[in-house]
Amino acid sequence: MRALIKTTLADTAVEAIRSEIIGRRWLVGEKLPNETSLSSMLSVSRGTIREAVRVLVSQGYLETRQGSGTYVRSNTDVSLPLDMARRAGLRDQFEARLALEVEAARLAALRHSPEVVSQLRALLVARGNYTGGDKAKFIERDLAFHEAVVAASQNRAMIEIYEFFSLSIAETIEATLGEDIPEPDMQAHIAIVDAIEASNPEAADIAVRRFMAPVVATLDRLLMS
Amino acid sequence: MRALIKTTLADTAVEAIRSEIIGRRWLVGEKLPNETSLSSMLSVSRGTIREAVRVLVSQGYLETRQGSGTYVRSNTDVSLPLDMARRAGLRDQFEARLALEVEAARLAALRHSPEVVSQLRALLVARGNYTGGDKAKFIERDLAFHEAVVAASQNRAMIEIYEFFSLSIAETIEATLGEDIPEPDMQAHIAIVDAIEASNPEAADIAVRRFMAPVVATLDRLLMS
């Protein structure tokens, strides 16, 4: 079964107004209809409109001036990349995460220290194999390992974006699919650490791809159904 | 004279609640007091609290469940990833961009259409080789090609993040190094398109890495000095 996506009226109003802004219904600097008009246009109460407008203000799209009105501040939000990425499909997010982890593992293989390798192995031990029980906890420990791999790349940009995708993916899974994504086995994980320890970026690349392949395959199957 | 900073009650409420979240007054997953309690705690109406909460929801800090309550979803600044990534070093940004472009090229090789390939070739012709003149224009045309490669992956998440890095990198180069980054030659670019056309992801991977290698090398030299 697939969880229903419930959306509130205010959220709907946010999207309705945002799409009008992006669609250039009002240009930058122009004034929107007042709250009462908007509420009748969208058939929601004024309070709901106010909630929607305040969200758009916080996202940089709108600006409100008390006593004057509500104005368009921007129609190309700077926080858009992350928003769009968040809205992208689960498969897209996985692919992006894979892209980052592959390269991070390569860099980690070139830049690792003995301490990092032993830390990775410790995280793997802590992670263990999933043998029933609290799956959320297991996923958390698994994620800790993967983030450590990326951290070993010593690339701050990749660390940040990877973390974002991990969060976003967790959200998406929770909201849509439940917890049906299979976790790859321990052997695949060990191969990653081995490759890093051996300073072999090619092997690290392959190991990461190998462990992600079944995940993506299952994802496709689930998304098809 | 300095303009007075006027702040609304709702904005104040947003900051008040956000600081409590970041200050770990409630941990992730914990439930906040209900709207009525919050409104009396902050001495504002329930409507104001709702506007504040909705902003924090849109920023990823909170989550509301009708009939149940309002819960902390994250206590780290979720808009931070891109800021941090932007502040990361030029080399880090290049590496992240490489990670995305490699994977995008792989996907493009699997998903390309004849139209996309001819579009890529057309962009390469338009790009030409740099033979002096307006370097900014040339960089722009070069970027158009690379973005088209990523677009050919049909992965929206990667397209967005890649675009962000491209912009960010352009800014950084302009602000720090001038225009000393060497542009790879035409031959390397053609190899990418060829690999995509041949539906050969491995070759696409290698081609992208090959064309980026001299760029990163030069970057290192410049950053060393």
Added chain:
DNA sequence: GTGATAAAGTCATCTGATGACTTGATGAAA
């Protein structure tokens, strides 16, 4: 135990009202 049911708690939304602020028009004074 198990499952249906009832009750309490909470968010979602609406309605109506008042206050604060901005803007433009008006008109008197310089």
Added chain:
DNA sequence: TTTCATCAAGTCATCAGATGACTTTATCAC
């Protein structure tokens, strides 16, 4: 004519109260 105080209309900011929808928990019959 120009300046400037005043006023009125328009709009956002905020409040109060009420109802509906949904979740969670306790209860009770089986």
